[in-house]
Amino acid sequence: MTRKSILFVSALTCLSGGLVRAQQVCGTDEFYRKYRAEHPEVAVYEKQLQRELLQNMKQLNLQKFARTTNENEDIVYDVPIVFHIIHDYGAEYVNDTLIYATVQGINEVYSKTNLAQMAGVIPTFAGVIPGTTKDYIGKANIQFHLPTKDPNGNPTHGITRRRSYLASNGDENSKFDQWAPDSYANIWIVARMSANHDRAAAYTVPIPGAAANPYIDGINCLYDYTNRDNTLSHELGHYLSLDHPWGNTNNPDIACGDDGVDDTPPTKGHNPPPAGQSGCTPANLYDTVCTQGYFKKYSYDQMITLYGEIYPGLSFNQYDSTSFIDYPDTTNSQNVMDYTYCSKMFTYGQTQKMRAALISTVANRNHLFADGNLVATGALESWTDLPPVADFSLGRISGSIGDKVPADKVFGCVNSYTFTFIDRSWNDTIAGLSWTFSNGAANATASSKTVTNTFSEPGWVDVTLTATGNNGSGSNTIERKAVYVADLTAINPDGYLQEFNPADIGNWPMFNYYNNNFKWSVSKHGMYDTTAICYNNFDPRANNAYTLATSELLGTPAGDYDDMFTPAFDLSGSQYAANCNLNFMSSSTSRTTVPADMRDSLEIWYSTDCANSWKLLTILSKGALHVQGISEVNYSPAWPADWTLQSINIPAGAKSNKTFFRFRYKPGAGANGLGSGNNFYMDRLHINNMPTGVNSAMLETAGVTVAPNPTKGNANLYVKGGSGRAEIQVADIAGKVVYRTQQALNGNVTVIDIPAASIAVKGMYLVQVISNQQTRTEKLVVY
Numbered sequence: 001m002t003r004k005s006i007l008f009v010s011a012l013t014c015l016s017g018g019l020v021r022a023q024q025v026c027g028t029d030e031f032y033r034k035y036r037a038e039h040p041e042v043a044v045y046e047k048q049l050q051r052e053l054l055q056n057m058k059q060l061n062l063q064k065f066a067r068t069t070n071e072n073e074d075i076v077y078d079v080p081i082v083f084h085i086i087h088d089y090g091a092e093y094v095n096d097t098l099i100y101a102t103v104q105g106i107n108e109v110y111s112k113t114n115l116a117q118m119a120g121v122i123p124t125f126a127g128v129i130p131g132t133t134k135d136y137i138g139k140a141n142i143q144f145h146l147p148t149k150d151p152n153g154n155p156t157h158g159i160t161r162r163r164s165y166l167a168s169n170g171d172e173n174s175k176f177d178q179w180a181p182d183s184y185a186n187i188w189i190v191a192r193m194s195a196n197h198d199r200a201a202a203y204t205v206p207i208p209g210a211a212a213n214p215y216i217d218g219i220n221c222l223y224d225y226t227n228r229d230n231t232l233s234h235e236l237g238h239y240l241s242l243d244h245p246w247g248n249t250n251n252p253d254i255a256c257g258d259d260g261v262d263d264t265p266p267t268k269g270h271n272p273p274p275a276g277q278s279g280c281t282p283a284n285l286y287d288t289v290c291t292q293g294y295f296k297k298y299s300y301d302q303m304i305t306l307y308g309e310i311y312p313g314l315s316f317n318q319y320d321s322t323s324f325i326d327y328p329d330t331t332n333s334q335n336v337m338d339y340t341y342c343s344k345m346f347t348y349g350q351t352q353k354m355r356a357a358l359i360s361t362v363a364n365r366n367h368l369f370a371d372g373n374l375v376a377t378g379a380l381e382s383w384t385d386l387p388p389v390a391d392f393s394l395g396r397i398s399g400s401i402g403d404k405v406p407a408d409k410v411f412g413c414v415n416s417y418t419f420t421f422i423d424r425s426w427n428d429t430i431a432g433l434s435w436t437f438s439n440g441a442a443n444a445t446a447s448s449k450t451v452t453n454t455f456s457e458p459g460w461v462d463v464t465l466t467a468t469g470n471n472g473s474g475s476n477t478i479e480r481k482a483v484y485v486a487d488l489t490a491i492n493p494d495g496y497l498q499e500f501n502p503a504d505i506g507n508w509p510m511f512n513y514y515n516n517n518f519k520w521s522v523s524k525h526g527m528y529d530t531t532a533i534c535y536n537n538f539d540p541r542a543n544n545a546y547t548l549a550t551s552e553l554l555g556t557p558a559g560d561y562d563d564m565f566t567p568a569f570d571l572s573g574s575q576y577a578a579n580c581n582l583n584f585m586s587s588s589t590s591r592t593t594v595p596a597d598m599r600d601s602l603e604i605w606y607s608t609d610c611a612n613s614w615k616l617l618t619i620l621s622k623g624a625l626h627v628q629g630i631s632e633v634n635y636s637p638a639w640p641a642d643w644t645l646q647s648i649n650i651p652a653g654a655k656s657n658k659t660f661f662r663f664r665y666k667p668g669a670g671a672n673g674l675g676s677g678n679n680f681y682m683d684r685l686h687i688n689n690m691p692t693g694v695n696s697a698m699l700e701t702a703g704v705t706v707a708p709n710p711t712k713g714n715a716n717l718y719v720k721g722g723s724g725r726a727e728i729q730v731a732d733i734a735g736k737v738v739y740r741t742q743q744a745l746n747g748n749v750t751v752i753d754i755p756a757a758s759i760a761v762k763g764m765y766l767v768q769v770i771s772n773q774q775t776r777t778e779k780l781v782v783y
């Protein structure tokens with residue numbers, strides 16, 4: 001590149017400190033820079049794409065670029081496009097109509113029929129390219145179609161919906177349900193991007209990256225940018241090889257740059273305006289910073305720089321000193337690929353580059369518009385009226401801070417909790433709704449879009465919703481156990497011990513909100529018996545992550561959460577006033593030794609108002625959660641010494657005559673997105689007023705443990721290793737010895753019985769072991 005004259009403009013831009021949040025930008029280059037560094041193999045696809053772009057554009061005379069006509073430019077390329085709504089029933093659950101309008105808006109830009117937008121194009125770009133008869137505003141002649149057939153040949157309108165916690169964590173992991181990317185352009189709509197893309201309204205996997213990993217080929221877009229300021233036309237520009245006008249960075253307004261397209265003037269690009277404001281300001285529209293007196297001249301070396309090599313079909317003679325483009329003296333701030341929020345057009349050169357990319361073999365872009373593909377996807381067939389897909393969610397009810405009421409299952413009490421059900425049916429215009437509710441519903445049937453209800457009978461409520469479409473397209477019914485209604489009968493904790501036998505826990509509902517493998521369930525690995533509760537958190541993908549297909553790596557447990565609720569406990573008795581503890585045995589390991597990567601947590605909440613509000617009692621994480629250390633295999637406790645007492649003091653505010661507890665497990669992930677935690681077990685839950693709170697020692701490290709602890713009867717002392725005779729002494733809290741015995745140590749694990757009769761009085765005891773090898777004291781709680 002050469003400059004006839006260079007204008008230096010002061011770079012003393014006033015940085016106001018961002019009092020007003022700017023609108024979001026595009027994240028494509030930021031994503032691709034990182035992706036490229038991690039996947040150097042994409043370089044080969046970059047070269048191939050450059051070679052094919054040049055070949056495909058060679059009909060254009062590079063020497064006198066804009067004076068020629070691409071003889072193929074009037075052929076319309078049709079491309080099937082599918083929208084995947086990744087949602088959590090929030091605002092990101094955009095309706096079908098918005099998608100239809102979005103596709104129409106894209107097609108207007110790509111067929112140059114966006115007349116209202118084009119009316120505002122400044123004179124520099126409204127006419128022809130100087131010295132030519134070619135319009136500056138390019139007509140891409142590419143049309144996107146919501147298909148009528150899905151990959152299995154079933155009827156569709158080209159929209160899918162999936163509920164996932166990754167709706168709030170949009171990135172490669174949230175690209176669920178991709179349709180073959182060489183047959184459909186895939187768009188995913190999400191609520192929020194992950195931290196890696198926190199500035200991005202949307203981003204695209206560029207063609208070389210898509211060639212290297214087809215499973216991520218497509219575009220992620222925030223729901224509120226779906227049909228806004230040509231955001232998706234911009235991303236589809238990247239999808240078809242365009243750069244930002246200032247080059248391939250996400251940071252405009254830094255240095256003059258070029259996008260390698262011959263008729264887009266160089267520019268610094270423009271930062272987005274503050275939220276809600278237009279970027280169609282004179283300063284943007286008539287920006288001349290990089291463009292005054294600028295022309296671009298091709299030499300052999302510059303061709304090498306631009307394209308990596310000279311395409312064999314072209315000779316260097318075509319790039320002699322007369323090969324230059326004289327640019328307008330104003331930047332093309334209204335270009336769809338800028339960030340001005342004033343976008344109205346592509347240039348002619350950009351449209352020709354997109355067409356060249358579409359007929360490229362890289363990432364099989366040339367298969368998208370192939371005749372056979374258009375038949376297979378039914379992209380050009382007229383739509384039939386499809387039956388609706390019935391769906392509903394539970395209303396979001398504001399609660400305590402951090403208490404996100406989940407939207408497909410809700411817990412509440414008999415007659416004391418008002419549930420809100422919201423119709424979410426889609427895929428057709430809904431002409432009629434019919435609800436039914438079990439469990440003594442106040443409204444056993446309903447036909448409105450939103451229904452509130454209370455229930456007089458405890459247990460899981462069966463909810464059915466039938467949605468009927470218009471034009472005789474039929475109806476569809478969904479049936480779901482959507483809410484759990486808790487009994488108001490409160491448990492007296494005195495003497496209560498929950499061993500999680502399935503027969504005992506019908507009123508301990510477990511909620512797997514996202515219907516995946518990370519969930520609460522009954523386990524056979526009890527501490528003394530054959531039952532316990534397990535949060536199934538072993539991610540089998542993490543063991544052989546490097547041998548799995550990339551498609552199998554989609555998804556991550558990070559962001560998931562699942563609840564288990566207790567029945568009500570009556571904690572109003574005076575015996576609980578001074579001291580009261582929620583006790584249970586736990587057994588859990590982590591898969592990582594790095595504390596920063598231990599991202600699991602167990603939150604324990606309580607409610608004293610029938611689940612209308614919840615307060616956080618405590619959070620167990622890292623070492624306090626994974627007391628049993630590290631385990632790479634699918635963990636389960638093998639024997640009593642693998643268990644640890646967790647004792648949590650219950651504050652005065654939680655001591656009501658109906659206190660519910662909620663155990664919320666949040667699995668975490670390591671840097672590779674795969675589960676970093678392992679299974680979490682709990683057993684022997686009880687509430688008592690003993691001053692416990694002491695974790696039992698781990699036999700593996702200490703060599704001695706007492707279990708069960710706490711106990712209602714017998715306890716055993718376990719001594720690992722050692723030889724000779726050991727002396728055992730049990731004393732009460734006052735120091736009075738209540739039991740004494742001697743036992744020969746067997747070198748493995750010696751089990752010594754502490755008779756129930758000797759520890760019949762409730763309270764704390766000290767169990768002392770004196771052997772040739774060690775002297776240790778363990779606390780034992782009897783309740």
Ligand SMILES: [Zn+2]
Nearest residue numbers: 026027028238
């Ligand atoms: Zn972009």
